[in-house]
Amino acid sequence: MTHDSIENKLQTIAQSPLAFMVELKQKYEYATRQNPEDVDLFWQLGEINRALGNFEAAIDCYSQVLHKCPQHGRARYIASILQGRQHSVDRPTDALHCPAPFLIQKQFVSTDYNQSILSLAIEKESAFVDAKVGALAYETVDTTIRSTKILGKSEIGNSLAEFRKKIFENCEHWQKLLNVTPFTTGHIELSMLHYQNRQFYQVHKDQGLDETRSRTLTFIYFFYKQPKAFSGGELLLYDTDENAHSAGTAFTQIEPENNTLLVFPSQYFHQVTPVQSSFCGFDSGRFVINGFIHAVST
Ligand SMILES: O=C(O)CCC(=O)C(=O)O
Ligand SMILES: [Fe+2]
Secondary structure (H helix, E strand, C coil): CCHHHHHHHHHHHHHCHHHHHHHHHHHHHHHHHHCCCCHHHHHHHHHHHHHCCCHHHHHHHHHHHHHHCCCCHHHHHHHHHHCCCHHHCCCCCCCCEECCCCEEECCCCCHHHHHHHHHHHHHCHHHCEECCECCHHHCECCCCCEECEEECHHHHCCCCHHHHHHHHHHHHHHHHHHCCCCCCEEEEEEEEEEECCCCEEEEECCCCCHHHCCEEEEEEEEECCCCCCCEECCEEEEEEECCCCCEEEEEEEECCCCCEEEEEECCCCEEECCEECCCCCHHHCEEEEEEEEEECCC
């Protein structure tokens, strides 16, 4: 191996911890073949596959863990989340950080409506501005934390009424599926985001400040022009402690797939990995409708 290629390799790993995970996965696959009775190796390979977004492979690993160790509550809970049936399994209480429950709805809207959402975003290009971070009164642009452009609610106006209605209609059902404390649906806050090459959003949670306390469920609707002109931009959903004071080190990777909606309780930490794209046209970027379902305070 030449000096240059080692440097390139190191740089790739530094820029993308997920590339490092792929190497780790290969090592653990080998180790589990050599030690098929070792529960811990299957557990760790499950966690690596979850972090890489390989749901099927992760579920297989957790099944192996449960086969050998049926009382492994964490493996049972995570496997149930990845299969979309977390409501049927108790949350594990054995560690500080709990895996985030989530739902994925593929083909959330019709193909025609998905196209019209994309057209609306493209039409509004000049109204997208740098997204800010921090409490409302002090919010600032800090591109080391959040590097993305946003189309705010005043620009969106009533143009996503059909989308908003669909969120509203599903809300009660999602509460049950996600096993959250039942709440009365209040207002639905939404914005559109656009990420181009190198843009990202560091680890954060959507709830906690006074003005965001009533945010209860977060939804993220992924959309983009086909064929997909970027890679990266994955959503990493972190295991989080009960009171949402900190993110754990383990996470589930969710690939942004066009016309797919992701829903999770707003106290869970998450991040958007850097987008990579060699196209610079606005229409080639990663788009989302990001929003929050507020609970009416009682
Ligand atoms: O772009 C995304 O997928 C999520 C954005 C996000 O987490 C946020 O704006 O709070
Ligand atoms: Fe967020």
